[in-house]
Amino acid sequence: DTEVTQTPKHLVMGMTNKKSLKCEQHMGHRAMYWYKQKAKKPPELMFVYSYEKLSINESVPSRFSPECPNSSLLNLHLHALQPEDSALYLCASSQVGLGGGRNNEQFFGPGTRLTVL
Amino acid sequence: QKEVEQDPGPLSVPEGAIVSLNCTYSNSAFQYFMWYRQYSRKGPELLMYTYSSGNKEDGRFTAQVDKSSKYISLFIRDSQPSDSATYLCAMSLTGANSKLTFGKGITLSVRP
Numbered sequence: 001d002t003e004v005t006q007t008p009k010h011l012v013m014g015m016t017n018k019k020s021l022k023c024e025q026h027m028g029h030r031a032m033y034w035y036k037q038k039a040k041k042p043p044e045l046m047f048v049y050s051y052e053k054l055s056i057n058e059s060v061p062s063r064f065s066p067e068c069p070n071s072s073l074l075n076l077h078l079h080a081l082q083p084e085d086s087a088l089y090l091c092a093s094s095q096v097g098l099g100g101g102r103n104n105e106q107f108f109g110p111g112t113r114l115t116v117l
Numbered sequence: 118q119k120e121v122e123q124d125p126g127p128l129s130v131p132e133g134a135i136v137s138l139n140c141t142y143s144n145s146a147f148q149y150f151m152w153y154r155q156y157s158r159k160g161p162e163l164l165m166y167t168y169s170s171g172n173k174e175d176g177r178f179t180a181q182v183d184k185s186s187k188y189i190s191l192f193i194r195d196s197q198p199s200d201s202a203t204y205l206c207a208m209s210l211t212g213a214n215s216k217l218t219f220g221k222g223i224t225l226s227v228r229p
Binding site: 004006040041042043045048056088090092104105106107108109110111113 | 149151153158159160161162163166205207209216217219220221222
C-alpha cells in the first residue's frame, strides 16, 4: 500500500463550526505533514510530526490544531476559521523525519478542499 | 530574491515535443532536488528525486542538477496530453529538519 488517503475530499464550513480533517497512511512512515495550498501557489508547510510528536509548527494560528493519535493517522482540527483559510489541505508522509536523503521523499495525499463561508 | 525561482508559465506545446522545465535557487546548501507533478485538484506526485549534481533518467523524464550554476531542469521527451499538469520543483538541505522549499510551479499543456 503506497497511498496516503485523506477524508473528506471536500468540506464546507461556517466560521463558527468545528470540523476535523483526517489523513491515513499504511506505509510504515514515521513522519507526517500538513500543508496548505492556495490556488496557483505551491504547498506551504504547516506542521510536521516525527515519531508521533510535533516537531515543527510553522507559526500556524491556533484555530488549526493538529493531532497524531498513532503512527498511521494524522488529524487537523479546525475551529473558528476565516474565509481566507479556504484552500486545499494536503497531508504527506515520509519514511523518516525531515533530514534530507532518500528517506525524506514525501508522498502526498489527494487533499481536502476546504471552503469557509 | 526568493530562495527558489521557477519560470511562471503557462507553457503550451504540441504532442511529441521535448519540454524543458527549469528552476534556479540561491541557497548553495541545498543537496536534494525533486520534481513533483500535480494534476488539477489532486495532491503532488513525486516524479524525480536527485541528490547533488548530475543527471537522472526515468523513462521519458530526465532530471538535471547543476549545483555550480544553482540550476535544475526537468526534460520530458515525446510529451503526451497526459503530461498536462502543474510541475513543481522542490529542494531540501541535508541534516535534521530539512524542509522542502518549493518553486511556484509551472502549468504545462500538451496539445493533441
